[in-house]
Amino acid sequence: GGGQPVGHKELTGTDLDLTGTDHDEDGAGVTRGDVIDKWTSLWGFPNAIAMPEVNEWLDALPADVVDFAITIAGEHQVKATGSLKYMRAVIEGWQKRKLTTLDQVKKAAKEHDQRMKSERGGSKPARAKETLPDWAQTGATPTATRTELTPEQQAKINARIARLQQNGKTEQEATK
Template identity: 55%
Template sequence: MDYFKQRRAYRNFKMYEASVSNGQNNLYRELLDYANDEGKLDVQFRMKNSALLSLTGLSEPGLDKARNSLVQLGLIKYARGKKNVKPPEYRIINLYSRSAGYPTSNPTTSHKSRSAGLDEVGQPVGQGGGQLVEHKELTSTDPDLTDTDSYDDDAGVTREQVFNHWTSLWDFPTGIAIPEIDEWLTEFKPEVIDFAISVAEEYQVKRPGSLRYMRAIIKGWQKRNIKTLEQAKKAATDHDKRTANESKSKRYAKPHRKEITPKWMQNGASQANSKPNSSDNQQDDMSDEAFLAFMNSQEEAK
C-alpha cells in the first residue's frame, strides 16, 4: 500500500463520502502513521489502548466510540484484544484502490504531486495484494506501543455503550449517578450493567426513579452474588415467573367474607341486657307529644 496515495484517498473520503470527527481523525492518523512506520500497511498489527489514549488524547469511552466509527466507515478492521494477554489488532483498509471518481476543483494538483516525486518516495511494501496474511508479532523498538495493559478490550459491551444506553433513556447521567455507575462498572462487567438498564427500560422506568430502580437491581444482585450476564438474565427470568405466579394466585383466590360483630358483643354485654338508652326513649316521647299537639291544633281549627 502506498502511504501518500492512502493519505490523499482518506482526505477525499472526508470531503465527499462521510463526516469524520476530530477524535476519529486523530485515531485513524495515528494508526495509519504507525502502520507505515512499522511496515505493516498491508497486514494486521497490534497496538496498546494505553498508547492510543496517550497519542490521541481520547478518553477510554472516546477511544471505543472513535474506533467503532472507523470500523463502520470501512476505514479499518479491528479485533478485540485479551486482557493481560495481547493488545487489540488493527488493519488499514486500502482506500485508493477503489474507483470512487471524486470530483476535483484543480485537476492539475494530482499531476503536480506526482511530478514532484511524492509517489516515488520509498514506501514500505506490504505483504500480499490486499489479502489477510499470517500475522507476525511486532518487533517495535518501543514496547510501550504493543505490550499488554490492564484495560479489558474483550468485553461485548463497552463503558461508553452503557452510558449511551443510559442517556438514550434518561438523558446524560447526573453528577450523583456518574460515580455510582463507575462503581458498578468496577464490580460488574459493562454487559451486566447494560442488561440492568434494559430491565429498567422493559418496565418503562421514568427518569426521576431511574437511579433508585437501578440501585435496587444492583443491590439485589450483590446480595445473591450475581456477577455474570447469564446469572443476571436467569435472576430476571425467575423474578418474572415469580411475579406472574403471585398475580395469578391473587386473581383466582376466593374472596374472604368479613363477619360483622354486633356492638353488644363488642362491648361484652348480653343481648338480653341490651336496652334502649334513656335519652333515646326521652327523644321518642318528645316526638309523640309534639305529634299529639299538632293533631289537637288541627281539630281546634276545624
Template identity: 60%
Template sequence: MDYFKQRRAYRNFKMYEASVSNGQNNLYRELLDYANDEGKLDVQFRMKNSALLSLTGLSEPGLDKARNSLVQLGLIKYVRGKKNVKPPEYRIINLYSRSAGYPTSNPTTSHKSRPTGLDKVGQPVGQGGGQPVEHKELTSTDPDLTDTDSYDDDAGVTREQVINDWTNLWGFPNGVARPEIDEWLEEFKPEVIAYAIWVAGEHQIGSNACLKYVRAIVAGWKKRNITTLEQA
C-alpha cells in the first residue's frame, strides 16, 4: 500500500463520503502512521490501548467509540485483544484501490475497482518528529527521511491540474486567489504549486485560510531560492 495515496484517499473520504470527528481522525492517523513506520500497511499489527490513549489524548470510552466508528466506516479492521496478555489487532483498509463516487485531485491515476489480494508492500515513508510516547516499541521514526519521493506528483502536472487540486479542496479559486495562483505558476513549475496545495490539504486547512497558508509556503520557498519539487 502506498502511504501518500492512502492519505490522499482518506482526505477525499472525509470531504466527500462521511463526517469524521476529531477523535476518530486522530485515532486513524496514529494507526496509519504507525503501520507505515513499521512496514505493516498491508498486514495486521498490534498496538496497545495505553499507547493510543497517550498519542490521541482520548479517554478509554472515547477510544472505544472512535475505534468502533472507524470500523463501521470501513476504514480499519479490529480484533479485540486480551487484557494484560496481548494488545488488540488492527489493519488499515486500502481506500485508494476501491471505486469511489467523489472527484479526485489526480484524475490521471488509474484505480482498480476492488483489490483482489494484498498489494505489494511499499517502502515506509518516514514521519519525523512524531509525538513521543513511553512505549518505544510502538513507534519508529526517521527524521532524515523527509524527501518527496512518495508524493504523487504524476510527473506531468499541468496548470489545469493545479486549479483542479485547489477546487477539490476549497472550491473554485475566487477573484483574489486565482491571480495569485497564476503568479505562482509563472515563477514555479505546476508540480511545485500542486505540492504546496497538497501540503495545505494534509494539514486540513480550511477555505477561509487556504490562500494565506499556501501564500506563506510559496513565500518561504522564494526566500530560500527553492524552485524544484525535490527541493521543496
C-alpha cells in the first residue's frame, strides 16, 4: 500500500526543464528525460558537475542529438570516469562544425568511423620484407666481398699486431 491511485500519468511525471525551453518535440520524439535516463543507465545519475553541462547541451542542441552522443559513448564503452570528458569532446566538436541536427551528426559520426578505420588500415599492418645482404646469399664466396690489401697496408697491420703482442708480453712480465 501507501500510494494514492492516480488516474493521470502526467501528474506523476517530472519535468526536468522548468524554464519551458526544452527541445522535447523533435523528429525522434526524444525528450530531456530520455537523455537523462540513457546517461543514468550507462553511468549512473549525472552528478553535480555533469548535470549542469548536460542541461547546457540540451539547451543548445535538440535532445535527439545529445542522446545520439551518449549512444556513441556507450558503443565505444566509455567508462563513467571518462564520460563527461568524452561527451564534451564529441559535442564541442559538433558545435565547432555547426552540426545541429540528428542527420548531420550521424553523417559526421559515420565519416569519423570510416576515417579511423582507414587510418588503422582495417587489418594487420603491412610488414617490411626482409632480404639477406649480398654476402649472405647462397652462392656468394667469402672472398667476393673482401677487398685486397696492398703490401703497404698489410705491412702496417702486421706492425700493429706485433706492437700489441709485445705490449701484452710486457704487461705479463710486469705482473709476475
